[in-house]
Amino acid sequence: MIELRDLLLQLRKGESIKSIHRTTGRHKTVIRAIKALAEPRGWLAEGVSPPSEAAIKEVWESDSRAKAAAKAQAKGHPLDQLQDDFKRWIAEDMSFVVMHKLVSDIVPCSETTVRRYIHRRFPTLPVPVIPRQHEPAKVMDVDFGYLGLVDDEASGMVRKAWLFSGRLRYSRKAYREIVVSQHQQVFFACHINAFEWFGGIPAMVTPDNLKAAVIKASWEDPLVNRAYRNLAEHYGFTISPCLPATPEHKGGVENDVKYAKGSYWPLLKERERKKGHTVPRLKEAENYLAEWNQTVSETRKIAKVGQTVPELFAIEAPSLLPLPEARWEAMDCAMAKVGVDWRIQFQKAFYSVPYKYIGEQVLVTATRQTVRIYHDSCQIAVHSKATRAWQYQVVAEHGPPEAEAYLATCSKGLVQLAYGMGMHVGLMADAILEDRAVDGIRPLRALVGLKNRYPLSAIDQVCARLLSYGVVGYTGVKNELKHEQERACASHASFRFARQASYYEEVLHG
Numbered sequence: 001m002i003e004l005r006d007l008l009l010q011l012r013k014g015e016s017i018k019s020i021h022r023t024t025g026r027h028k029t030v031i032r033a034i035k036a037l038a039e040p041r042g043w044l045a046e047g048v049s050p051p052s053e054a055a056i057k058e059v060w061e062s063d064s065r066a067k068a069a070a071k072a073q074a075k076g077h078p079l080d081q082l083q084d085d086f087k088r089w090i091a092e093d094m095s096f097v098v099m100h101k102l103v104s105d106i107v108p109c110s111e112t113t114v115r116r117y118i119h120r121r122f123p124t125l126p127v128p129v130i131p132r133q134h135e136p137a138k139v140m141d142v143d144f145g146y147l148g149l150v151d152d153e154a155s156g157m158v159r160k161a162w163l164f165s166g167r168l169r170y171s172r173k174a175y176r177e178i179v180v181s182q183h184q185q186v187f188f189a190c191h192i193n194a195f196e197w198f199g200g201i202p203a204m205v206t207p208d209n210l211k212a213a214v215i216k217a218s219w220e221d222p223l224v225n226r227a228y229r230n231l232a233e234h235y236g237f238t239i240s241p242c243l244p245a246t247p248e249h250k251g252g253v254e255n256d257v258k259y260a261k262g263s264y265w266p267l268l269k270e271r272e273r274k275k276g277h278t279v280p281r282l283k284e285a286e287n288y289l290a291e292w293n294q295t296v297s298e299t300r301k302i303a304k305v306g307q308t309v310p311e312l313f314a315i316e317a318p319s320l321l322p323l324p325e326a327r328w329e330a331m332d333c334a335m336a337k338v339g340v341d342w343r344i345q346f347q348k349a350f351y352s353v354p355y356k357y358i359g360e361q362v363l364v365t366a367t368r369q370t371v372r373i374y375h376d377s378c379q380i381a382v383h384s385k386a387t388r389a390w391q392y393q394v395v396a397e398h399g400p401p402e403a404e405a406y407l408a409t410c411s412k413g414l415v416q417l418a419y420g421m422g423m424h425v426g427l428m429a430d431a432i433l434e435d436r437a438v439d440g441i442r443p444l445r446a447l448v449g450l451k452n453r454y455p456l457s458a459i460d461q462v463c464a465r466l467l468s469y470g471v472v473g474y475t476g477v478k479n480e481l482k483h484e485q486e487r488a489c490a491s492h493a494s495f496r497f498a499r500q501a502s503y504y505e506e507v508l509h510g
Contacts, residue, residue, distance in 0.1 A: 200320025422460030
């Protein structure tokens with residue numbers, strides 16, 4: 001490229017503007033401008049050392065700004081009357097939208113005009129970027145990126161597909177997986193699959209502010225999802241969420257998603273189109289992703305590094321934390337509000353908590369067998385997980401002192417007390433209420449009152465047996481319990497004849 005200094009040197013030799021234009025291709029206007037700058041400064045005189053390219057550019061830019069300012073001042077701008085206001089608003093970090101609203105009544109104009117005026121009158125210097133040096137096995141960034149529609153032949157549905165990317169910052173090695181849901185269990189499973197694919201665990205994981213990962217995004221103290229925290233504790237990594245509205249803090253994985261969308265996805269669609277599928281098949285998409293990752297993604301050399309992903313990963317792999325002996329057990333996590341009946345609803349079932357937490361928001365976590373409830377990070381209740389929809393899991397001690405007396409005043413409360421005695425006792429109570437021909441309150445009270453005479457396990461077993469025979473009612477339960485008690489007493493009793501054997505001998509021989 002012809003520099004400004006080259007034009008100046010040719011002018012010093014006495015070349016005409018026309019000949020310089022012909023030999024260099026630079027516009028005559030530019031050549032005239034350089035001549036106009038050089039003459040008053042003596043740059044064309046013999047014996048004077050020509051200035052450097054940087055010095056010429058500095059004068060050029062300064063002169064251009066001065067001319068633009070003079071032109072603008074001569075012409076004037078309707079917004080010039082508000083320059084002091086603009087300076088104050090910019091210092092207060094006010095948005096263009098707000099500034100436009102403030103000036104529109106004084107100077108009717110568009111928001112674009114305001115933006116253009118501020119950029120011209122109040123230019124800002126670019127913010128420098130400091131390149132980051134990454135340590136092996138230090139950080140893995142994770143994110144989801146939308147790909148498009150896929151044909152899920154297993155379900156017979158066309159579904160939205162996302163790409164999960166877990167990318168190690170040092171080696172740029174990325175675990176990628178196609179998913180059709182961003183549910184937290186999918187998010188956690190992708191982490192586990194990534195760790196097992198890498199053969200180890202990084203010291204830190206940086207997720208975006210996803211609901212699955214971070215319940216509430218904040219600058220300094222993110223409220224990390226309890227399930228995600230449990231996963232991190234099991235595998236030994238630290239969670240370091242992105243700051244809100246700063247995706248550049250994990251720009252590597254953002255770029256990885258863009259790279260896959262720009263390379264893998266178009267290749268897959270064209271490949272499937274040739275096979276007669278306008279919408280890519282999910283199974284083929286999964287298979288081709290593994291092929292593309294091995295033959296395309298990991299064979300390229302990393303820019304400004306000069307090494308491939310496998311070469312960098314060979315350095316990083318020994319520093320990864322070892323995998324635990326057992327896989328993490330999946331956990332569901334949700335927020336719930338405690339009702340006036342001192343229970344929360346979670347996954348179509350009800351669980352009791354101490355009544356003093358009525359009206360409070362609590363955190364609920366659940367594994368396959370256990371439900372735990374937390375308030376302000378303290379566990380306040382633990383239950384066995386419900387085995388059917390709308391089941392009640394109630395601990396009597398959670399209620400107020402008069403809770404049982406209150407519950408006994410209505411059918412709903414009696415059913416709740418029955419479920420507290422056992423699942424089959426609760427089912428028997430439901431069955432009694434379904435008989436609309438009789439009032440269910442009295443038999444329900446009697447059924448609940450059986451706990452004062454018989455063990456709860458015995459009542460639940462009897463109810464289970466009667467329900468299997470289709471027998472419903474309090475009387476049947478009471479009679480069966482009574483007969484079982486009598487049979488138990490009889491089996492432990494010892495019998496003897498009322499008279500001695502000698503009595504009968506005397507009668508026979510008498």
